[in-house]
Amino acid sequence: MLYLEHINLVVKNIPETLAFYQAAFPHWRVRGGSKQSWHGKQRNWVHFGDDYQYLTFNDRGTGENRDLKSTTLGLAHFAFATANLDALIERLNNVGFKRASGGEILPHRKNAxxxxxxxxxxxxxxxxxxVPSLRNEYIYPQESVSAIKGV
Incomplete structure (x- = not known):
């Protein structure tokens, strides 16, 4: 079996980052952390998650993340499934984070x-x-998918 265990992110400030993710994942905890030297620079790191999955945050990140509206190479986004999207949105709003955008509300899924x-x-x-076929129902015409795959 193969599954995603963790995502390792370089961040500017661990406490600010934790405020966002603790609101999104109230059942997760800081599993551990320490200081280390990374290519000659000192930085702090923490693992935030549960016993099976976690996010690693490494501080002292510099610069800006890629422009999300561009086609610049890099991470576009990552996603998590939740049983109650409205409650998650409310928790994030309560700590000052506003929804950037929302996807289409489809018959069998919604996202933010x-x-x-x-x-x-x-x-x-x-x-x-x-039902997987309903959960994974796409609004794009099959012809579009065939063109992308080169079929």
């Missing part, structure tokens, strides 16, 4: 996008069906 304190776009999605 937020920008974390470091400029990473994070999608949260709620599925309203356990």
């Amino acid at each position: 996008y937020f920008i974390d304190p470091n400029g990473y776009e994070v999608e949260f999605v709620q599925y309203t069906s356990d």
Whole structure:
């Protein structure tokens, strides 16, 4: 079995970053952390998650994240599934984070996008069906997918 264990992110400030992710994941905790030298620079790191998945935050990030409206190479966004999107949005709003955009509300899923304190776009999605063919129903014509695949 293969699954995503963690995402390792370079951030500007760990406490500011934790404020966002603790609101999104109230059941997660800081699993551990320390200081280290990374290519001659000292930095702090923490693992934030549960016993099976986590996010690594490494501080002292410099510069700006990629322009999310561009086609510049780099991370576009990452997504997490939630059982209650409305409650998650409310928790993030309560700590000062506003929804950046929302995707289409489809018959079997809805989603919302937020920008974390470091400029990473994070999608949260709620599925309203356990049937994979319904959960993964796309609004794009099949011809478009065939053209992308080169079929």
